[in-house]
Amino acid sequence: MPEAESGRVAGEDLFAALGDPTRRRLLDRLSTDGPLSATDLARDYPVSRQAVAKHLGTLTAAGLVRPQRRGREVLYDVAPARLAEASRWLADIGAKWDNRLAALSEQLSDG
Amino acid sequence: MIRRHVKVPASAERVWEALTDPEQMCGWFGGEMAWVLEPGAPLSYHGDDGERRQGTVEEVRPARRLRFVWWPSDGADSAEASEVTYLLQPAADGTSLTVQETPLHAAGPTARARTPAGWSDWDSRLAGAWVGLSASSWSGARG
Numbered sequence: 687m688p689e690a691e692s693g694r695v696a697g698e699d700l701f702a703a704l705g706d707p708t709r710r711r712l713l714d715r716l717s718t719d720g721p722l723s724a725t726d727l728a729r730d731y732p733v734s735r736q737a738v739a740k741h742l743g744t745l746t747a748a749g750l751v752r753p754q755r756r757g758r759e760v761l762y763d764v765a766p767a768r769l770a771e772a773s774r775w776l777a778d779i780g781a782k783w784d785n786r787l788a789a790l791s792e793q794l795s796d797g
Numbered sequence: 798m799i800r801r802h803v804k805v806p807a808s809a810e811r812v813w814e815a816l817t818d819p820e821q822m823c824g825w826f827g828g829e830m831a832w833v834l835e836p837g838a839p840l841s842y843h844g845d846d847g848e849r850r851q852g853t854v855e856e857v858r859p860a861r862r863l864r865f866v867w868w869p870s871d872g873a874d875s876a877e878a879s880e881v882t883y884l885l886q887p888a889a890d891g892t893s894l895t896v897q898e899t900p901l902h903a904a905g906p907t908a909r910a911r912t913p914a915g916w917s918d919w920d921s922r923l924a925g926a927w928v929g930l931s932a933s934s935w936s937g938a939r940g
Contacts, residue, residue, distance in 0.1 A: 700900070701798060701899065701900055705798075775900060776799060779799050779879070779898050780799050780801075782827065783799055783801045783896055783898065784801065785827065786825055786826055786827060787801055787803045787825075787894075787896065789824065789825035789827075790803070790805065790815060790816075790825040790826075790894075791803055791805050792825075793815060793821070793824045793825050794805045794806065794807040794811065794812065794815055795805070795806055795807075
């Protein structure tokens with residue numbers, strides 16, 4: 687299973703996966719209603735099942751969703767740890783820049 | 798990716814100095830930066846909080862654009878290399894400054910000059926929304 691893979695997926699893959707609006711919508715849906723199949727997900731969006739399956743492949747490679755085989759279907763669920771890692775990075779680095787730019791603005795206004 | 802945007806009441810030349818002169822950086826950056834502003838030149842950072850980073854200057858266009866890549870010096874987490882870009886644009890009564898920080902996929906020199914695709918639509922507003930979404934999604938997560 688993907689969650690048993692050793693090592694971390696590249697940060698670049700993670701953020702590239704999150705950079706697409708369709709994939710963010712799929713993640714949003716899975717986080718509230720998952721696990722769901724590609725067919726379930728395609729029903730709600732104006733994209734083909736094939737397109738949804740491709741996006742799910744990207745999300746799986748980035749470690750953001752976990753596929754699990756159930757009978758003839760593959761169901762997808764959000765992998766919360768991976769999403770937490772992304773949001774922690776955004777929160778930490780974002781807060782640093784907020785502080786830096788506030789101090790910079792002040793410094794330049796004084797001078 | 799993080800993207801922040803501020804407008805400061807100073808000329809682009811003045812802002813560039815504050816962004817790049819190590820002495821002036823001490824007042825706002827949160828640590829000491831040692832660097833030479835030439836593409837390919839190494840940089841070294843000692844944060845006031847004890848954080849140590851090293852990296853490489855990538856692109857230098859005075860008063861317009863600066864880009865560098867940096868990563869933790871201890872190498873504890875090789876996934877933590879990121880690229881920082883400053884964009885300066887003259888605006889009415891000052892300068893418009895955009896800062897971006899984007900995670901890269903590997904630490905060290907191999908991380909140089911990588912620019913992840915797919916980010917054009919993801920501004921800081923969306924990133925903020927994501928932080929909120931992911932925080933709220935844990936309660937419903939099943940492990």
